[in-house]
Amino acid sequence: MDLTDIAKLIKNGEKDLAVVSHTNPDGDAIGSTLALGLALENMGYNVQLVNQDNIPRIYSFLPGSDLIRSSFLFIPDTIILLDCSDISRVGILGDTISSSGRYIINIDHHVSNTFFGNANYIDTRAAATGEIIYNLINLLDCPINEEIATCLYTAIVTDTGSFQFENTTERTHIIAADLISKGIDLAIIRSFLWENIPPKSVKLQRKLLDTLEMDETQKIAWAVMPYEIYKEYESSLEHIEGFVNYPKSIEGVEIGLFFKEIEPNKVKVGFRSKSKVDVNKLAQKFGGGGHKRAAGCILEAPLKEVIEQVVKEAQKTVIKKGD
Ligand SMILES: [Mn+2]
Numbered sequence: 001m002d003l004t005d006i007a008k009l010i011k012n013g014e015k016d017l018a019v020v021s022h023t024n025p026d027g028d029a030i031g032s033t034l035a036l037g038l039a040l041e042n043m044g045y046n047v048q049l050v051n052q053d054n055i056p057r058i059y060s061f062l063p064g065s066d067l068i069r070s071s072f073l074f075i076p077d078t079i080i081l082l083d084c085s086d087i088s089r090v091g092i093l094g095d096t097i098s099s100s101g102r103y104i105i106n107i108d109h110h111v112s113n114t115f116f117g118n119a120n121y122i123d124t125r126a127a128a129t130g131e132i133i134y135n136l137i138n139l140l141d142c143p144i145n146e147e148i149a150t151c152l153y154t155a156i157v158t159d160t161g162s163f164q165f166e167n168t169t170e171r172t173h174i175i176a177a178d179l180i181s182k183g184i185d186l187a188i189i190r191s192f193l194w195e196n197i198p199p200k201s202v203k204l205q206r207k208l209l210d211t212l213e214m215d216e217t218q219k220i221a222w223a224v225m226p227y228e229i230y231k232e233y234e235s236s237l238e239h240i241e242g243f244v245n246y247p248k249s250i251e252g253v254e255i256g257l258f259f260k261e262i263e264p265n266k267v268k269v270g271f272r273s274k275s276k277v278d279v280n281k282l283a284q285k286f287g288g289g290g291h292k293r294a295a296g297c298i299l300e301a302p303l304k305e306v307i308e309q310v311v312k313e314a315q316k317t318v319i320k321k322g323d
Helices: 004-010 028-042 093-098 127-138 144-160 170-178 188-193 197-212 228-232 234-245 278-283 302-321
Strands: 016-021 045-052 078-082 103-108 118-124 220-225 255-263 266-273 293-300
Touching: 004 103, 016 028, 028 045, 028 078, 028 127, 028 144, 028 220, 078 118, 078 197, 078 266, 103 127, 127 144, 127 170, 127 302, 144 170, 144 188, 144 228, 197 220, 228 234, 228 255, 234 266, 234 302, 255 302, 266 278, 266 302, 278 293, 278 302, 293 302
Parallel strands: 016 045, 016 078, 078 103, 103 118, 220 255
Antiparallel strands: 255 266, 266 293
């Protein structure tokens, strides 16, 4: 299905809609939800914006962020899921949505997407779901105002690591330039996203840097957050979202890993690769997925065991890829 078909579905569909995104929402999830939500609202739709989890404080400046609710007011006929590779990514809302039998529109850019919707538009070349939403709003003939542009820019700038990651293309920059031309306040975006880190989060980063290790090939590096630290610093985690990218920034390292023990013996693993290894495939070996250069999974085992297993599997890929 192409994006014009999705636009037609929305244009010809019911006026009651919901836009939902994944748990532990990032800038792309929130920015895309709000941009599409504000656009649909401007077009006269009755739209519910839903996310199971709270909106991190760093995104509270986004226009409409107070409109996002943690549950449905009622289940509308059409539910649009954004930035979710799988329906379970929306958390407990997933069961409500699946059992409702309502029409699901799945819009995403993860290569691991399972095409769970009734209508699916998956563009794995899009740097962010926000890029797709930019095109969709244009296809809906809805003007992109400053508010919508702020949400879309935030989605794109966060999912590309400020235009550093390999997913950044000419199209990404063209879209970003157009969004800037709508009069968005880059100083505010910058200050909320990167220049407002609480001292406690900086201390957490110092602790995490202390855990950095490399394997004997020197191509794999990782940082570890044991449960005690996770618990102590839980409120500061939103400010260190980007830390997962740190290990791979080391010279010669191809795979960077970040092990976060979110419950005792339950470890969330972040995978990043520099230029060769497909970490989506690597994460899939552990029941996760994502993108070629950024993926994740959750494993239920003692932290030490998880580190050993994942590093061992990662080593196979760097040894195979050689050089
Ligand atoms: Mn995304």
